[in-house]
Amino acid sequence: MKPRILVIHASGTNRDREVSWALELAGGNPEIVHINALRDGGSNLLDYQMLVLPGGFSYGDDLGAGKLWAVALRHRLGQDLEDFVDSGRPVLGICNGYQALVKSGFLPAMNGASDQQTTLTRNQSGRFECRWVDLAPEPAASSAWVRGLDGPIYCPVAHGEGRFVADSDVLATIEQEGQVALRYKVPNDTAAYPANPNGSANNIAGITNPAGNILGLMPHPEDHIVPGQHPNKHRGQTSGSGLPLFRNGVEYAAQT
């Protein structure tokens, strides 16, 4: 029985179709559902075993990346989403979805708080960046999303507002609590860019909530799930190294 996965479509999200392909290859049963259907009761979030918030430009990011989507998460899904999270079911936010989870306070949600504690803001380079990066799964991470990944994950970033920023004490807590799930692999800290494409603190590319069932990340593993997508396929390099992360999530969803 394949786990039912809800890939939420907020007006302006646009990586919903490729992430659905990744979830199918990983053994899941994804459905793309517009947020209106959840509000109107056409679909019920709690009928699903996994929730995915895909990348894109929800509502044009007109008031800041993911800002209006964050408002919709709190005001339209509100209690349902909190129940979904509390039940331990896996939630994945990629790029714009990650921004929405951070700005709505579902991430990092330290000490069970639900207000915004960190942010993803304009890239240090001052521009949108589309380039491939190496992601190192954090050994200390407790989250089932990255457990057992023999990493690194090689995949593209494509964003203008992906710089992870947090106050030093918040940052320290996230690190101590094992909420850092993925980091950009940098050759050395003096030449971090472009390996760390946006200037994120501590080269953090993805974080989880304390329980580990919510993962948010800026890069796009869903864009490297078959060998043909590898930029150096023509030099004999093929891996599709984005897929294992989705397998982890689907296996995890199957158990919940």
Place this chain on the structure above:
Amino acid sequence: YYLRGTLSAADLHRLTTTLLHDRIVEVAHTFVLDADSSPNGERLTTVDVVLRPGVTDTPAESLLAGIFEIGMSGVDQAATGRRYALHGALSPDDAEHIAGTLLANDVIQTFYINEPAPPPFTSTDLSTGAAVAQVPLAGFDRQGLVELSKQRRLSLDGDEMEAIQEYFATRDRAPTDVELEMLAQTWSEHCVHKTFKALISYTGPPPGEIEPATTTIIDGILDAHIRAATETIDRPWVRSAFVDDAGIVALDETTDLAFKVETHNHPSALEPFGGANTGVGGVVRDVIGVSARPIANTNILCFGPEDTPEGTIPDGVLHPKRIADGVIAGIEDYGNKMGIPTVNGAVIYDPGYTANPLVFCGCLGVMPAGSHPTEPKTGDRVVVLGGRTGRDGLRGATFSSMESDHQTSEVSGNAVQIGHPIHEKQVLEAILIARDEGLYNAITDCGAGGLSSSVGEMAEELGAVVHLDRVPLKYPGLAPWEIWLSEAQERMVIAVPPANLARVAEISADLDVEMTVLGEFTGEGILRMLHDGDVVGEIGCDFLHNGIPRLQLTAVWEPPATVDTDLPWPDDPTATLLAVLGEPNTRSKEDIVRRYDHEVQGGTVVKPFVGINQIGPADAAVVVPLDTHREQGPTPGASLAVGINPAYGALDPYRMAWAAVDEAIRNVVAVGADPSRISILDNFSWGNPRLADRLGSLVRCTQGCYDAAVAYGTPFISGKDSLNNEYTGVDGRKHTIPGTLVISALGIVPDIANTVTSDLKASGNTLYVAGTTTEDLGGSAVAGLANYPGGSAPGPAIGAADGYQSLHAAITAELVVSCHDLSEGGLAAAAAEMAIGGDMGVEISLRELPRSADITDSRTAAFSESLGRFLVEVRPENEARFEAQLAGYPVGAVGQVRGDGTITITGLDDTPFIVTDVATVARAWRQHLEPGT
């Protein structure tokens, strides 16, 4: 942010923290707007920049939606603006200058210095009176009609005005402004392409020859030179050419591809961001308009040089740097937000584009074979989906059909539209569901001319009745003709049987898309417009579409005077190579291209940058539709590339056409496209066709298009022309563009497993040059460096069509490990680019180069830009098979790949000619990029 309404302090705080700022990195100040709202202080100048009334304010719309979302009432208006605070001693004149040239664009914005701007709330009454005006034509003589046309900016000539006068005389009434404005749009150059359909008396030498000049009559260059080629070639896989909003070809048995490239030159000159932004939106709608899902974007940009001195810019023209920044940001915004990968393009800098920048936007779409319905039925409803209608883009079609002058920005400011990519994305998703459920019988996009042209087109056979008062408006006060003509963005029109209306409404609501029923198709052959029940216009479809008198034009082309001096070669060939690589037209475009998302949709299998460090140039992109991407087994892909070289056109437009067609084809063949499965698009940007010399070079160019397309068996499937790219400054000086042809190629790659990239792969591999080198230095990169106007542009490549088939067979047999086409900078530049991609060196001997007998100079051999050539890397064990495969096409084993990074090109005299290394050429090609990138 400006808010109007009554809010408690607590509500205002909640609204601010929830919607307006990111408290981790931003702080918010709120205050009541009054005269003291500008912090006037020591050495402090504030500049408030706000949109002009009526210009779409998307963030304000989103803000109101957000306020509704959090269940807050009390705010009835929202608007946005930007305040700049300048610190330092600044004279009022300096502040004025900075604000006008850097902070605000007068076309869409106003600015206020040291005083708060009045909030540009959209409720501001913009009424011009909703009345309909009669425009009497009776009694006017020809001169009077031409005057009237000028006054109303109809850009209709005497014959056209007389035809309209006669039509309404026989009906014994005056036209309404609705009818007259509609005819002006429908008959505009932009919409009807009258120059390409005109009867032309052409004086010039035969195609390809330079003498003797004779005078011939050409029965329309579109039919005689473009469509004729497609018919002669007659490829079975062409599904639709020159009929729909985009050309359509087969990818395989089950899937079709749609491809269109549009120009958006005039709007981009006035308001670069909005112009380019809606240029992308427009071409994407062309693809949606054939019921396809957009899967890739391209763009070709022509700007004045970035270092053009401020003082030399014609009055009323923006600086090329500012135009380039705005255009690139506009393309980035629309493509990225719609989730369409931008995968291929070109950027050309030339002083000829300073007053008239060119912006070509392309879009590729995919659809199930034969899923595009094109027949509206009597009784079908006229349904519009998407954005609301405002006073944006009024008269855009006629505006873009005129020459410009220093007043254009004032009188045509509202010809510029503002894009809203999210609306278009949602409309797209709604349309595709409707397509799959078979809910509509016809579809077209709302582009130039707005509803008047899209509904007019759709109703060409049946006629329709349309209720203008039902069109949803952004703000009150639009006159009926404004509603009918508005080019407000993100709108599609579909013909829906009454039984399907409910379902279309449901789909739209689910996706946040506004849907409105405007009227119905009647079968009367008459287009009738109503407003509040009154008929405000009634035109016979036959007159609307066939009543325009055929243009008769005169064209002359003469070869440029021959230059009797020789190309002044620089002394050091190695320095010449480095200069060519660093030249703005040749150098890496990575600083621009990485701002475009080229990975979204997961199908970009040959990316814009290739090689071990992903910094080498790709000849073409290859994309696979998500729907047909297979994990195993052959997966067909679509390759996209362009050919453009205006410098050749100055010498001979016929040869420019050959070069552009050959370069576009060469590029897709280099990555693995099947030469017998390539289709091409033409885009002409030219000057005023009423001037015989401009039209003559255009005719000469289309002759080359025909000959080249037929020679390669490569059909044109769509195209677009943008004429009158001329600008008259206050000094009365005319600035025209170099006649510019862009050829975009769409090539089918039978299996993406057999694609090839340009980066060198392994030390010791053999390098071949395929194709013959002749002396072709006119308009070349080295000629450009030396400002040398002479020489001859490259001529047709003999036998290239067969040679490309042989090369493709070699690629399919996996005998080719890397391949790069030879273009700007010739063999030397191509070798350097392959080295950069592979981070390896090369060792090449010019003596082995297949070449014409008259080439005795190593510099010519290394830098000539002859057509039909590739540099190919082959494993030593495959040499014999490769040579056998290419039998019949000249190939020479010119050298090999070196692992140590050294680059050595030995001259015809067998002495070292160019000596450098990969790090040095990479630095030359990328030195303008920021460190680290």
